[in-house]
Amino acid sequence: MTMPNALHVVHDVKETDLAAAELAAGQFLQALGISTESESMRGTPGRMARAYAELFSPRPFELTTFPNDEGYDELVLARNIPLRSVCEHHLLPFVGTAHIGYLPGHRILGLSKLARVLEHFACRPQVQERLTKQVADWLQTHLDPQGVGVVIQAEHTCMTLRGVQAIGATTTTSTLLGLLRTDGRSRGEFLTLTGMPG
Numbered sequence: 270m271t272m273p274n275a276l277h278v279v280h281d282v283k284e285t286d287l288a289a290a291e292l293a294a295g296q297f298l299q300a301l302g303i304s305t306e307s308e309s310m311r312g313t314p315g316r317m318a319r320a321y322a323e324l325f326s327p328r329p330f331e332l333t334t335f336p337n338d339e340g341y342d343e344l345v346l347a348r349n350i351p352l353r354s355v356c357e358h359h360l361l362p363f364v365g366t367a368h369i370g371y372l373p374g375h376r377i378l379g380l381s382k383l384a385r386v387l388e389h390f391a392c393r394p395q396v397q398e399r400l401t402k403q404v405a406d407w408l409q410t411h412l413d414p415q416g417v418g419v420v421i422q423a424e425h426t427c428m429t430l431r432g433v434q435a436i437g438a439t440t441t442t443s444t445l446l447g448l449l450r451t452d453g454r455s456r457g458e459f460l461t462l463t464g465m466p467g
């Protein structure tokens with residue numbers, strides 16, 4: 270188990286070759302028969318490269334935890350955290366919200382870190398199931414709480430804007446760990462507060 274550490278900086282180090290990405294984006298558009306000769310589209314390959322680089326670049330953050338001096342042992346839940354990620358099958362966005370909660374143990378987490386952990390795992394080609402589990406597992410490892418719950422609801426544009434074009438369809442995934450999985454009262458409270466049927 271990784272011990273909580275207030276000075277731990279979470280950062281994905283990754284090389285991004287924007288020039289190569291811009292060249293490839295131009296060739297990609299050309300292969301699709303889309304001309305980039307007009308003044309307004311001349312910069313499009315570069316914009317595409319920078320846009321995807323941004324979608325795949327999570328902001329580094331400091332993992333701040335505090336001692337749970339009062340022995341608070343009820344649910345801490347951040348609801349409606351905005352989510353944007355990119356599906357790994359089509360590289361199209363999926364967008365929605367996440368509800369992330371935990372039952373504290375010896376430490377509590379700076380609240381904003383719940384959203385930052387989500388961003389950390391969302392800024393890469395993803396599937397919603399893996400994203401949900403990665404956020405929950407990360408919190409379990411770094412905070413060692415009594416329980417963790419993550420619910421994500423998202424619209425996958427690869428499913429709504431193309432392909433089957435199921436406009437308005439959303440997908441819900443959840444991961445419950447520790448007491449939020451095994452203790453009926455805690456589980457029920459979490460699911461009620463996140464709007465999930467028990």
Ligand SMILES: Nc1nc2c(ncn2[C@@H]2O[C@H](COP(=O)(O)OP(=O)(O)OP(=O)(O)O)[C@@H](O)[C@H]2O)c(=O)[nH]1
Pocket residue numbers: 356357358395396397398425427428432433
């Ligand atoms: N399980 C899961 N599937 C996803 C996610 N995002 C996209 N997909 C699916 O990934 C699948 C890829 O299937 P393929 O049959 O290879 O792709 P496709 O021919 O474009 O399929 P259609 O979307 O049905 O046209 C599709 O069914 C998508 O809906 C996700 O987060 N989780």
Ligand SMILES: [Zn+2]
Pocket residue numbers: 356357358359360361425427428
């Ligand atoms: Zn997709």
